[in-house]
Amino acid sequence: MTLDRESLLNLAADEVAVAEFVNDRGGHIIRDDRVAEDGDPAIYWLTLQPRTAPDQKYFSRYQWFTYPYEPASITIVDGVRGSSHVRTAWPIIPGYRPDSFDICRPFCREGYQLHAEWREGSTAWRTQGNPFLAVVQTMQDQFDNEYRGRVA
Amino acid sequence: MAEENHPKEIKVKVTFPASPKHPYEDEDSREKTVGTVLAAAMLHFEVHDDAQFSYVLSYEGERQDPATTIGSLAGHREEIKFTLIKVITSG
Numbered sequence: 001m002t003l004d005r006e007s008l009l010n011l012a013a014d015e016v017a018v019a020e021f022v023n024d025r026g027g028h029i030i031r032d033d034r035v036a037e038d039g040d041p042a043i044y045w046l047t048l049q050p051r052t053a054p055d056q057k058y059f060s061r062y063q064w065f066t067y068p069y070e071p072a073s074i075t076i077v078d079g080v081r082g083s084s085h086v087r088t089a090w091p092i093i094p095g096y097r098p099d100s101f102d103i104c105r106p107f108c109r110e111g112y113q114l115h116a117e118w119r120e121g122s123t124a125w126r127t128q129g130n131p132f133l134a135v136v137q138t139m140q141d142q143f144d145n146e147y148r149g150r151v152a
Numbered sequence: 153m154a155e156e157n158h159p160k161e162i163k164v165k166v167t168f169p170a171s172p173k174h175p176y177e178d179e180d181s182r183e184k185t186v187g188t189v190l191a192a193a194m195l196h197f198e199v200h201d202d203a204q205f206s207y208v209l210s211y212e213g214e215r216q217d218p219a220t221t222i223g224s225l226a227g228h229r230e231e232i233k234f235t236l237i238k239v240i241t242s243g
Contacts, residue, residue: 017169025213051213095240105240106204122202126170134170141237144213 003042007067014068014132015044021133022046025140026054035080045080046136050091051144058091058143062135065109068127072135074108075101092148107135162226166193166209168236173197176236182223186216186234193236206241209234 003011019029028047033039044062049055059079062072076096078089090098095105102110106123118124126134166176166189176196180189190209194200201207208215211225211234226232 121204123204128170128172130169137169137235138238138240140213141210141215141235141239144210145215 002040003064004066007064008041010067011041011064011132014130017130017133018136021136022048022140025049025051027140029136030080032081045077046139047080048140048143050147052147053149056091056150059089060139062132068131071107071109071112071125072132073110074103074135074139075110076103087151090151091143092151093142093146095142098151105138107138162222162229163231164189164222164234165231166196166234166236168193168197168199170238171197171199180222182221182226184222185218186220186222186225187218189222189234190218190236193234197236199236199238204241205238208237208239210237211235215239 015029015031022029026049030045031039031041032043032045033041035045042064046060046062048058048060059077059082061075061077061084064072075084076090077084078086082089084101087098090096096103104114105111106115106118112118112125160181161179162182164178164180168175173196176193178192186209190207193209194207199207210216211232215237216225222232
């Protein structure tokens, strides 16, 4: 287990709304320890589909470290428990970088590591409300409105 | 005309999970624009546009033009639910 008990309880409370949101949009979410007995409860696997291309499924891996106090590490993978280093698993969306296998946006750990200035002001990580749902809604909005296809 | 059969008022709800506040809710004229609802919701959630972000209302996954009337989106429905989305302009 990589998460403290408070984080686990907070995630358990917030994941309900996340599941409702993604299910309503043809997506899916599952916590890693529900995939396999040796699973990590800090990790979630999300399946999202773009509004304009519902036949296209994209998988992402969320790993939380302390919730809601720090952003999750988020990467695109080629399936549940899949690899994060498969270019064709990635969507073409601004800020999603299939060459470095990361997302350069102010809602994930990788984005804040790349841009230290994002840790202050309006781009800072917000712990209020349901940050898990806020991030998933942001990603779904990008898939719905900024998606330009799958990386070849 | 079918439009005349619609109730004059429509229940509007805007959710914004990044806020600890309850959703924004109101009853508005069908002629009210998305932009007007957006402004009221941003006031409710105490957020504003800046150099890094702008806010939009999303309806059924689609970012909405501020000039669109909520009645034209809702059709015959008596309630319409938006999501307030923080759109990143940097990075």
